[in-house]
Amino acid sequence: MDFSLSKKHLLARALFKEFAETEVKPFATEVDETEEFPRHTVEKMAKSGFLGIPIPKEYGGQGCDALTYVMCVEELSKVCATTGVIVSAHTSLCCDPLLTYGTEEQKQKYLVPLAKGEKLGAFGLTEPGAGTDAQGMQTKAVLDGDDYVLNGSKIFITNGKEADIYIIFAVTGIVTDRRGRAKKEISAFIVEKGMPGFDFGTKEKKMGIRGSSTYELIFTDCRVPKENLLGVKGKGFGMAMHTLDGGRIGIASQALGIAEGALDRTVEYVKERKQFGRAIGAFQNTQFQLANLATNVQAAQLMVYKAAMAKATQSRYTVEAAMAKLFAAEVAMDVTTKCVQLHGGYGYTREYEVERMMRDAKITEIYEGTSEVQRMVISGDLLS
Amino acid sequence: MKIIVCIKQVPDTKGGVKFKPDGTLDRGAMLSIMNPDDKAGLEAALTLKDKYGAEVTVLSMGLPKAEDVLREALAMGADKAILVTDRVLGGADTWATSTTIAGAIRNLDYDLIITGRQAIDGDTAQVGPQISEHLNIPVISYAQKIEIDGDYVIVERQFDDRYHVLKAKMPCLVTALSELNKPRYMTPGGIFDAYDAEITQWGRADLKDVDDSNLGLSGSPTKIAKASDKVRKGAGEKVVLDTEESVKYIMQKLTEKHII
Numbered sequence: 095m096d097f098s099l100s101k102k103h104l105l106a107r108a109l110f111k112e113f114a115e116t117e118v119k120p121f122a123t124e125v126d127e128t129e130e131f132p133r134h135t136v137e138k139m140a141k142s143g144f145l146g147i148p149i150p151k152e153y154g155g156q157g158c159d160a161l162t163y164v165m166c167v168e169e170l171s172k173v174c175a176t177t178g179v180i181v182s183a184h185t186s187l188c189c190d191p192l193l194t195y196g197t198e199e200q201k202q203k204y205l206v207p208l209a210k211g212e213k214l215g216a217f218g219l220t221e222p223g224a225g226t227d228a229q230g231m232q233t234k235a236v237l238d239g240d241d242y243v244l245n246g247s248k249i250f251i252t253n254g255k256e257a258d259i260y261i262i263f264a265v266t267g268i269v270t271d272r273r274g275r276a277k278k279e280i281s282a283f284i285v286e287k288g289m290p291g292f293d294f295g296t297k298e299k300k301m302g303i304r305g306s307s308t309y310e311l312i313f314t315d316c317r318v319p320k321e322n323l324l325g326v327k328g329k330g331f332g333m334a335m336h337t338l339d340g341g342r343i344g345i346a347s348q349a350l351g352i353a354e355g356a357l358d359r360t361v362e363y364v365k366e367r368k369q370f371g372r373a374i375g376a377f378q379n380t381q382f383q384l385a386n387l388a389t390n391v392q393a394a395q396l397m398v399y400k401a402a403m404a405k406a407t408q409s410r411y412t413v414e415a416a417m418a419k420l421f422a423a424e425v426a427m428d429v430t431t432k433c434v435q436l437h438g439g440y441g442y443t444r445e446y447e448v449e450r451m452m453r454d455a456k457i458t459e460i461y462e463g464t465s466e467v468q469r470m471v472i473s474g475d476l477l478s
Numbered sequence: 479m480k481i482i483v484c485i486k487q488v489p490d491t492k493g494g495v496k497f498k499p500d501g502t503l504d505r506g507a508m509l510s511i512m513n514p515d516d517k518a519g520l521e522a523a524l525t526l527k528d529k530y531g532a533e534v535t536v537l538s539m540g541l542p543k544a545e546d547v548l549r550e551a552l553a554m555g556a557d558k559a560i561l562v563t564d565r566v567l568g569g570a571d572t573w574a575t576s577t578t579i580a581g582a583i584r585n586l587d588y589d590l591i592i593t594g595r596q597a598i599d600g601d602t603a604q605v606g607p608q609i610s611e612h613l614n615i616p617v618i619s620y621a622q623k624i625e626i627d628g629d630y631v632i633v634e635r636q637f638d639d640r641y642h643v644l645k646a647k648m649p650c651l652v653t654a655l656s657e658l659n660k661p662r663y664m665t666p667g668g669i670f671d672a673y674d675a676e677i678t679q680w681g682r683a684d685l686k687d688v689d690d691s692n693l694g695l696s697g698s699p700t701k702i703a704k705a706s707d708k709v710r711k712g713a714g715e716k717v718v719l720d721t722e723e724s725v726k727y728i729m730q731k732l733t734e735k736h737i738i
Binding site: 100101102105106109112113142143144147151155156157158162166 | 546
């Protein structure tokens with residue numbers, strides 16, 4: 095067992111760090127304040143290949159592994175969690191299902207421009223009445239001639255209005271399960287921005303990750319060519335869950351990055367801030383707190399990297415992904431809260447980045463499966 | 479078109495300069511980076527490659543660990559990498575270094591050689607022009623812009639208060655300033671490919687038309703009497719600008735000096 099990173103992974107990390115410090119960090123506060131999507135940064139990331147890191151070269155990607163991708167989201171999130179989630183949603187939730195379930199034609203048409211960063215991707219599963227409970231889904235797709243006709247809406251969609259290509263889940267029928275109960279049959283579709291009948295609703299005003307474009311998607315008799323059915327009809331729920339396993343590793347890396355970023359800034363702060371004639375870092379309370387935070391951050395990193403390596407080597411990595419996300423998200427919330435506390439009154443102001451980081455951390459305990467859902471997944475596996 | 483870019487691995491002065499007790503640089507205690515002027519030279523070559531089509535070969539003389547900057551160059555988009563490394567070449571001054579590099583380049587086809595103006599560890603700005611002398615080709619130093627016109631290279635050569643536009647028939651050597659451009663980032667896939675790529679290693683035996691008396695420590699006419707981190711400050715430079723311009727000016731200077 096080797097815990098050290100290879101030379102190429104170290105160089106990749108150095109690249110992501112330099113990019114994050116130079117191109118992302120200077121705008122992080124502004125992105126949060128203005129709630130504007132950092133389009134310019136996304137273009138720069140596209141140029142540097144950050145939007146197709148784990149996608150094979152034959153589909154326009156970089157041909158790297160899941161670990162490299164995870165380190166990218168981590169380093170970006172250290173300075174700006176908005177930028178981290180843009181890459182995560184695009185890669186894990188849109189590129190990945192296209193790579194896993196797409197036909198060759200679909201990959202050439204949609205995955206190649208996504209992986210090259212010419213297009214941005216999004217994923218639409220959640221609805222007002224269906225988040226974790228997929229059976230509550232109301233969006234329907236009915237085959238009519240050569241098209242599926244979509245009706246319904248999706249909410250809380252990351253990269254919402256800024257994306258070009260969407261993976262959308264809809265009910266395509268009712269089936270009877272083994273116990274004789276009627277169940278909704280769910281299928282996945284590739285929907286392009288601009289398809290008639292596809293529109294955007296309200297933009298969410300969020301607590302954190304405020305620069306990420308979170309929108310409602312509305313489908314009104316939206317005709318999607320039947321060749322845009324992704325994977326097998328009726329297998330959408332399993333595809334969504336498998337996709338979310340990967341997505342959770344992305345969000346776990348985002349949470350890890352937020353925690354690391356807050357800790358880095360706090361270590362600097364406690365060396366400078368003086369009270370009672372000495373730096374607050376000289377007080378044992380500060381030292382012990384920092385030691386605890388750093389230990390948890392390191393544990394989170396090991397779990398996130400392990401989950402990434404499981405994705406690269408195993409066909410199923412549901413439990414590893416759930417554990418990594420659960421732990422990293424709760425560490426992010428705990429670390430950022432304590433970092434604000436160590437900053438005192440200054441930490442409560444927008445002048446110090448830990449304030450933003452604490453707000454950003456909260457979402458990692460909620461989206462792509464709440465911490466409660468991750469506990470259900472983990473315990474379900476234990477008791478099966 | 480074939481372009482050779484000479485790059486050097488230098489200590490990163492961002493984390494402070496560290497010295498050994500004898501006053502020489504403690505390179506082992508400092509992180510290493512690609513020399514900034516050389517990186518600008520590489521970017522210039524890659525820009526020419528994008529625009530006109532070219533094969534870009536990067537060449538470095540140094541310790542085996544200089545392989546790291548060559549891989550970084552490959553990850554940015556260079557096509558081939560050559561490392562010239564041999565114990566007998568160690569301790570070289572600018573004369574022995576340029577003799578060595580010219581000896582390596584004599585094995586290669588090229589239209590254009592680009593070097594950085596100077597390395598941040600030695601600051602001599604001598605190696606580039608010396609290579610051109612050894613190879614008997616023209617040199618244009620301090621390039622702030624490089625264009626190609628048929629068999630000619632057109633270069634803006636920087637001066638304090640102006641620039642000259644010079645045109646030279648290739649093959650020719652150009653020394654690049656870090657102000658020339660903003661080097662591109664490596665790509666993640668480029669990094670993976672760079673670690674799969676083979677780096678050609680040459681030693682003394684591979685150098686063409688060179689004399690041992692001009693190589694390594696014994697072939698170096700320069701003798702360093704003393705190295706010290708105490709530099710007597712000059713009179714300095716006084717500039718009067720408004721607040722915003724002043725900040726920009728200071729930031730630019732700090733970046734130039736590689737302090738930030």
